[in-house]
Structure formats: C-alpha cells, structure tokens
Amino acid sequence: MTEQPTSHEGRQPLAARPQERTRPRSEATGSPSVPPPAGPPQDLAGTARREGDRLRFVGAATRRIARGIDLDEIVLGLCRATVPTFSDAILVYLRSPLPVGDERPVSPFVLRLRRTDRLRLAGEDADPGTVPLPVVDPQTDLMPAAELCEVRSGGALSEVLRGVRPVFGDSAAARAALPELLGADRTVPSGHRAILAPLRGRRRVIGAAVFLRRPDRPAFEPNDLLVAAQLATHTALGIDKAVLYGREAYIADELQRTMLPDSLPQPTGVRLASRYLPAAETARVGGDWYDAIPLPGSRVALVVGDVMGHSMTSAAIMGQLRTTAQTLAGLDLPPQEVLHHLDEQAQRLGTDRMATCLYAVYDPVSHRITIANAGHPPPILLHLGGRAEVLRVPPGAPIGVGGVDFEAVELDAPAGATLLLYTDGLVESRLRDVWTGIEQLRERLAATAQLTGPDHSPPLEALCDDVLDVLGPGDRDDDIALLAARFDGIAPSDVAYWFLEPEDAAPGRARRLARRALTRWGLEELSDSVELLVSEVVTNAVRYAERPVTLRLLRTDVLRCEVGDDSPQLPRQRRARDTDEGGRGLFLVNRLARRWGATRLSTGKVVWFELPTPA
Structure with missing residues (x-):
C-alpha cells in the first residue's frame, strides 16, 4: 500500500491564565478542552481537579482514536483529539511500508510523514462541509518537517524509538533524535515545546508522533508524558489492527474473486x-x-x-x-x-x-x-x-x-x-x-x-x-x-436424433442418416468429414455398448454431433503404431474437428465433436 504523508496543524488556542479553568467540551461538539495547568498548583483541590480533567481528556481521546477503522481514520482521531487541546500541532510518522503480522522487521527502515486531505479542525472561517488540510508552512513559527526519514540502527532516533517512552523535546535524547526525524537542517524553533512519542504496536515500533506547543502556551508537564504515552499506545495498537484487518480483507476478497x-x-x-x-x-x-x-x-x-x-x-x-x-x-x-x-x-x-x-x-x-x-x-x-x-x-x-x-x-x-x-x-x-x-x-x-x-x-x-x-x-x-x-433455444428443425442398435451395421447406418440430414440442411460439403468422423465414433461406441446407441446432430452456428452409449469408460487418444490395425479413430477426430470431447454420464457417456459450418 502506498502511503500518502499526513500532518495536522490546528489553530492556536488562547493561553489559559492561572486563575482560569476551562470546562471540557463534550465529545459531541469536538475534542474535550482540557488545558494543561498554567503554573504550580495552588492547593490540593486544584491539583485534583486538573488531574481529573487530564484523565477525562485521556478517556475521551482514546475513545475517539478507537472509533477509527482504517489507517487514516485512526490518525485522524489522534489529530482531532489532541489539537488544539493538548498541542498546537502534531506530526505523525509511520513506517513505509507498514509491517503486517509477523513479518520480520528490516533495518534500516523508513518513516514517512502522513498527510490526510480529509483532516482539519473546523474553525469559524471554514466553509460548512469542507475539510481541507492546512499543511505546515515554512514561513510560520511552527517548524517544517521532512516527509521521509531513514532510521538507522544505533542512531539517536533509533535509541529513542527503542526506549518506547515519550521524551521532552529539550531532553538530551530528543535534541539528538529530532534532527534525524525532522531533517538535518530542521529543529524545534526556540521557545517551542515538544514531546517525541514512539508509536509501538504489538511487536515492533511502527512510527513516531511529535506534539508541539507554541511559546505562549504553558510548558508540558511530567504528567503530560503519561498522556502522550497513552495516546501513542492506543494509536499504535489501532493501526496494527487496521493493517491486519486490511490485509485479511484484501486476501479474502482476492481469494473470492479468484474462485x-x-x-x-x-x-x-x-x-x-x-x-x-x-x-x-x-x-x-x-x-x-x-x-x-x-x-x-x-x-x-x-x-x-x-x-x-x-x-x-x-x-x-x-x-x-x-x-x-x-x-x-x-x-x-x-x-x-x-x-x-x-x-x-x-x-x-x-x-x-x-x-x-x-x-x-x-x-x-x-x-x-x-x-x-x-x-x-x-x-x-x-x-x-x-x-x-x-x-x-x-x-x-x-x-x-x-x-x-x-x-x-x-x-x-x-x-x-x-x-x-x-x-x-x-x-x-x-x-x-x-x-x-x-x-x-x-x-x-x-x-x-x-x-x-x-x-x-x-x-x-x-x-x-x-x-x-x-x-x-x-x-x-x-x-x-x-x-x-x-434462452434462444434450438429449433426442432435443426435437430436430428436416432437410436442405433449395437451391431456391426450401425456405423454404416449412421453414415447414411448423417448424409440425409446434411442434405436437408444444405450442408452437403461437410458430408465427407461428418461421415468419416461419425463412423469412427459410432464404431467405438458399438464395441462396448450393450444397449442402443444414440446419435444426434445439432445445427446452430456450428454443426455438433453427439454419440451416447451405456459404457462409462471414456475414450483416450493414443498414437497407433504402423503395425496396428486400429486406434486411429480419435486421432482423426482430433485432426478434423474444430473441438471434441467426452463426458461421463450417470447412465454412460457422450462423445461429441463440432465442425464449422460454411459461411
């Protein structure tokens, strides 16, 4: 699956003042608004309220992520759940291609920045029903990011991803890893805050998410690392399941179509x-x-x-x-x-x-x-x-x-x-x-x-x-x-049908009957070929039959001859030796007929052949 890059940047929310508390919005109206604390806690009650708000936000965000069925919907849920409540922008990198099931991981691997044109937080100036994506603009105060990143074993980014735990952008590990992820000539601008969170599925790391805040927002707290870890874990497991489901559905659909x-x-x-x-x-x-x-x-x-x-x-x-x-x-x-x-x-x-x-x-x-x-x-x-x-x-x-x-x-x-x-x-x-x-x-x-x-x-x-x-x-x-x-059917005038006793005279009688039918249909020029083939097939049928043999001619766009008998043994074409007196019947049928075949019935078998009719 070719993945298209996705990124999400929301509009900047107002910075919360220390004395202000923002009531979380319901899920029906958008992402729950749970601003991080603006300063040190004033009392235990205020701390408890903030922790409660943080827990409610995590619960609402994980439910939003879990609603997604396919890959884009899951990434969309993460972005909408976190911007602008938890961060001002988010960058989501995923492996390209994403591993499926128990595939053996390769190293180095590539991370690709995902973009989804369906994604946008609806603002007051947005047209109803539209969902265009505001991409990261190098001219803004939010950093641009490279679309591709190669993760090499032993590098700083590889060590952070292997550790699984989110890290602050100003930590030593993140300062070394972010340039690898964002690009050698790119880093977090001065004053911005960031959290780098690895996305680990059931068996391996499948990507990374970078949460960004502008300088006018309160800084991330240690508890925000736990929030980022929860969001990253639910997103990674959801992506794992979506990829597995997509592969299973694709295989089953292809299996069905093949059958x-x-x-x-x-x-x-x-x-x-x-x-x-x-x-x-x-x-x-x-x-x-x-x-x-x-x-x-x-x-x-x-x-x-x-x-x-x-x-x-x-x-x-x-x-x-x-x-x-x-x-x-x-x-x-x-x-x-x-x-x-x-x-x-x-x-x-x-x-x-x-x-x-x-x-x-x-x-x-x-x-x-x-x-x-x-x-x-x-x-x-x-x-x-x-x-x-x-x-x-x-x-x-x-x-x-x-x-x-x-x-x-x-x-x-x-x-x-x-x-x-x-x-x-x-x-x-x-x-x-x-x-x-x-x-x-x-x-x-x-x-x-x-x-x-x-x-x-x-x-x-x-x-x-x-x-x-x-x-x-x-x-x-x-x-x-x-x-x-x-149903077009075959007219009775285009059908000739006879019963032949299984005796030595049957092939000669079959030739005469076939010649009369061809004369009636104006197909005399096929007489020589039809008589020869009918004689050979009827001869084989009489040799093994105990009850009357059937002979039927059908005139449609081709001339079809069918010979039925009560023997279930199907004839097999073989190459006769120069000294053999027989064994050349089916060889002649195969050379002169346009098509031929033999089908076993519950009462015996039918051997048939077709000849093209004159224009």
Missing part, C-alpha cells in the same frame, strides 16, 4: 451475463458465487449460491462448494441430487458450514429448465412480452442442515425469455425485507422490458446494469452475485 469464473462459457442456445459486487467496506468479504457449466446434450447448468457469514472462512468454503458443484455437474446428476451431495459436503466441512444454493439445468432442445432450490431466493423469469414472473420453486432447506430432501421442478423456458438468478444482497437490506426486495426487482425488470417493446428483449448486459440500479445509495451491506441467462 469466481473469469469468463462465462458460450453454450449453444443460451446467452449469459453476470455481475459480482463485494459488500460494503465494513463487511466486504463474503461467500457469494455463480457459475455456468456446459453439460452433455448442449445443456447448461446455472448455479448461484451464498455461504453464510463474512470472513475469509466464508470465501474458502465458497471455493470448496463451487468446486464440488462443478464435479457433480460433470456427472450429469439431477439438480436435486447435486444439492443433496453439496449438503453432505457442507456437513463434512463443519457443523456450522451453511449456504443457500439454486441449481438449474437448461435444455435448449426441449426448451425446458429443471430447477432445485436450497433455501435461496427464487429466480425471476422475464418473458419476451415484458411480463416478469417470480418462479414457484420449492424453497428447501439451506445446504449444511442435513437430513433434508430437495425437490426439483421442470418448467417451460420459451425462446426469448430471460432467467435471472441472484443472491439476497440484491433484494435484502436493513431498509427492506427480502420479499419486498424481490417484488421491487420484479417490477424493475418488467419496466425495463416495456421500454424495449413487446417483440424485443432488452440487451442482456444492459439489463444486468439496470438491475443493479434497483439498489439505492447506502442500500447495500452484503455481497451481490447475479447471473442472467437469455
């Missing part, structure tokens, strides 16, 4: 689009995921899930469940069976590993979709005419509960319709319940479709962007995963 698909597949008969938005900065690590998995028969599995919780553990569990879902999809199991096995896997991961998931399989040939749900928000189907429908899918129990049966439903998926799968971060927030959000989303989809007319579907990418606009400002405190599928 999400880089790009979506382009299966036949359906168009896909997706969106993923992390949660707000206060809870940005979650376990939402989506996936689209091509299946045999030109089908596609659509998955969206949400692991409960926001932590690195949630992101790790999400990755395991997503991998398990991909493996189960490769076995071509029914949706309810996929959820059942995911439920078993979640129970193996732990007793409290729960997630919601929706698993759907779309078949572009039959124009049908099969959906099973495990406690997830229901999908919404946007019809071509503009009607948006919340699909009635049995909700089921979340994954990880155990002992629950999941139920699948089969629904029509007409051409031109759009299916929207999403996680609850899109429809649920602190301002609305999930069902109110689902109804608002349905209305938004219907309104978007009306703008494009009854005969056209809105562009898929634009539709996803428009769906995200349903979120109002500040209305998102959870991850959002969104997967949209536009």
Whole structure:
C-alpha cells in the first residue's frame, strides 16, 4: 500500500491564565478542552481537579482514536483529539511500508510523514462541509518537517524509538533524535515545546508522533508524558489492527474473486451475463458465487449460491462448494441430487458450514429448465412480452442442515425469455425485507422490458446494469452475485436424433442418416468429414455398448454431433503404431474437428465433436 504523508496543524488556542479553568467540551461538539495547568498548583483541590480533567481528556481521546477503522481514520482521531487541546500541532510518522503480522522487521527502515486531505479542525472561517488540510508552512513559527526519514540502527532516533517512552523535546535524547526525524537542517524553533512519542504496536515500533506547543502556551508537564504515552499506545495498537484487518480483507476478497469464473462459457442456445459486487467496506468479504457449466446434450447448468457469514472462512468454503458443484455437474446428476451431495459436503466441512444454493439445468432442445432450490431466493423469469414472473420453486432447506430432501421442478423456458438468478444482497437490506426486495426487482425488470417493446428483449448486459440500479445509495451491506441467462433455444428443425442398435451395421447406418440430414440442411460439403468422423465414433461406441446407441446432430452456428452409449469408460487418444490395425479413430477426430470431447454420464457417456459450418 502506498502511503500518502499526513500532518495536522490546528489553530492556536488562547493561553489559559492561572486563575482560569476551562470546562471540557463534550465529545459531541469536538475534542474535550482540557488545558494543561498554567503554573504550580495552588492547593490540593486544584491539583485534583486538573488531574481529573487530564484523565477525562485521556478517556475521551482514546475513545475517539478507537472509533477509527482504517489507517487514516485512526490518525485522524489522534489529530482531532489532541489539537488544539493538548498541542498546537502534531506530526505523525509511520513506517513505509507498514509491517503486517509477523513479518520480520528490516533495518534500516523508513518513516514517512502522513498527510490526510480529509483532516482539519473546523474553525469559524471554514466553509460548512469542507475539510481541507492546512499543511505546515515554512514561513510560520511552527517548524517544517521532512516527509521521509531513514532510521538507522544505533542512531539517536533509533535509541529513542527503542526506549518506547515519550521524551521532552529539550531532553538530551530528543535534541539528538529530532534532527534525524525532522531533517538535518530542521529543529524545534526556540521557545517551542515538544514531546517525541514512539508509536509501538504489538511487536515492533511502527512510527513516531511529535506534539508541539507554541511559546505562549504553558510548558508540558511530567504528567503530560503519561498522556502522550497513552495516546501513542492506543494509536499504535489501532493501526496494527487496521493493517491486519486490511490485509485479511484484501486476501479474502482476492481469494473470492479468484474462485469466481473469469469468463462465462458460450453454450449453444443460451446467452449469459453476470455481475459480482463485494459488500460494503465494513463487511466486504463474503461467500457469494455463480457459475455456468456446459453439460452433455448442449445443456447448461446455472448455479448461484451464498455461504453464510463474512470472513475469509466464508470465501474458502465458497471455493470448496463451487468446486464440488462443478464435479457433480460433470456427472450429469439431477439438480436435486447435486444439492443433496453439496449438503453432505457442507456437513463434512463443519457443523456450522451453511449456504443457500439454486441449481438449474437448461435444455435448449426441449426448451425446458429443471430447477432445485436450497433455501435461496427464487429466480425471476422475464418473458419476451415484458411480463416478469417470480418462479414457484420449492424453497428447501439451506445446504449444511442435513437430513433434508430437495425437490426439483421442470418448467417451460420459451425462446426469448430471460432467467435471472441472484443472491439476497440484491433484494435484502436493513431498509427492506427480502420479499419486498424481490417484488421491487420484479417490477424493475418488467419496466425495463416495456421500454424495449413487446417483440424485443432488452440487451442482456444492459439489463444486468439496470438491475443493479434497483439498489439505492447506502442500500447495500452484503455481497451481490447475479447471473442472467437469455434462452434462444434450438429449433426442432435443426435437430436430428436416432437410436442405433449395437451391431456391426450401425456405423454404416449412421453414415447414411448423417448424409440425409446434411442434405436437408444444405450442408452437403461437410458430408465427407461428418461421415468419416461419425463412423469412427459410432464404431467405438458399438464395441462396448450393450444397449442402443444414440446419435444426434445439432445445427446452430456450428454443426455438433453427439454419440451416447451405456459404457462409462471414456475414450483416450493414443498414437497407433504402423503395425496396428486400429486406434486411429480419435486421432482423426482430433485432426478434423474444430473441438471434441467426452463426458461421463450417470447412465454412460457422450462423445461429441463440432465442425464449422460454411459461411
């Protein structure tokens, strides 16, 4: 992380007279005003009051520092808590880069003066709502400071930082250390008072703070060293925690994004689009995921899930469940069976590993979709005419509960319709319940479709962007995963399907059937290649099959051939020797086809290949 320098200088407060006592302000109106004593105590009661004021100031200041979540907020809290109550200006130096966790410290290391443009004590002349930063001006009576300082082992500054305890600026140790910190040609101007306070985290020194007072202010007292030590300790520990949290959140966020698909597949008969938005900065690590998995028969599995919780553990569990879902999809199991096995896997991961998931399989040939749900928000189907429908899918129990049966439903998926799968971060927030959000989303989809007319579907990418606009400002405190599928389907006239008995005559019959289909589609110039490849694949299938072999041709932007049999053994390409009589079938398929593959099914396998169609 590249750190920007930060410094803070407040306006000069009025010097307190010996007989005056300033009542501390409440935290709601600013930093508590607790001026240091102007002279020696007159009586025990006055001393007790001053000590009480000092304790109240320390308590209010540490609470202000503790409010910060990130690095800048913590430094901001320190500056606002101390200027102008405790000092007229403060300089905050932090290691660059800041060490994280158990990283081994290096020597020498660099301290960088931090500046934050958001920081300013609001004065009477400040514009409402603005927070510009007054930087240290060399022309003023407050000293300028170098932005970078190298701390070398054995130097005066290194010795002060190693001692951890704050020191007065006029002490021998500080007089030697401050020029190293502020710059060789810079020192505390005559008459100014300073305290140099090391900032030590849990394991090492991470920086230093310099508190400054003008000559017209009372001098720092010995008890002020204790105040500076308290402020420095709370600030350093807060910075340590902020850096650790930031690193953990960054790692978990990167872990989650890495586990999400880089790009979506382009299966036949359906168009896909997706969106993923992390949660707000206060809870940005979650376990939402989506996936689209091509299946045999030109089908596609659509998955969206949400692991409960926001932590690195949630992101790790999400990755395991997503991998398990991909493996189960490769076995071509029914949706309810996929959820059942995911439920078993979640129970193996732990007793409290729960997630919601929706698993759907779309078949572009039959124009049908099969959906099973495990406690997830229901999908919404946007019809071509503009009607948006919340699909009635049995909700089921979340994954990880155990002992629950999941139920699948089969629904029509007409051409031109759009299916929207999403996680609850899109429809649920602190301002609305999930069902109110689902109804608002349905209305938004219907309104978007009306703008494009009854005969056209809105562009898929634009539709996803428009769906995200349903979120109002500040209305998102959870991850959002969104997967949209536009159903194009495959017309029945573009499908040819046959059953072949597992006998020696099957390859010849497959060649004749394929030739007739290509002639009907006007693709005669592909006949030689298709007949050769179909013959080789069917021959391999008949060799091991015991039940009828299936042959299917699909005409889309490519010509796809699928041969299925009941043998689970997948074919493997090998290089045949010159004396071998066989073993060249898959070699020919690999050379002539644009793509090919083999997928194991619950009832056997499917071997497929694709050829480009003429322009």
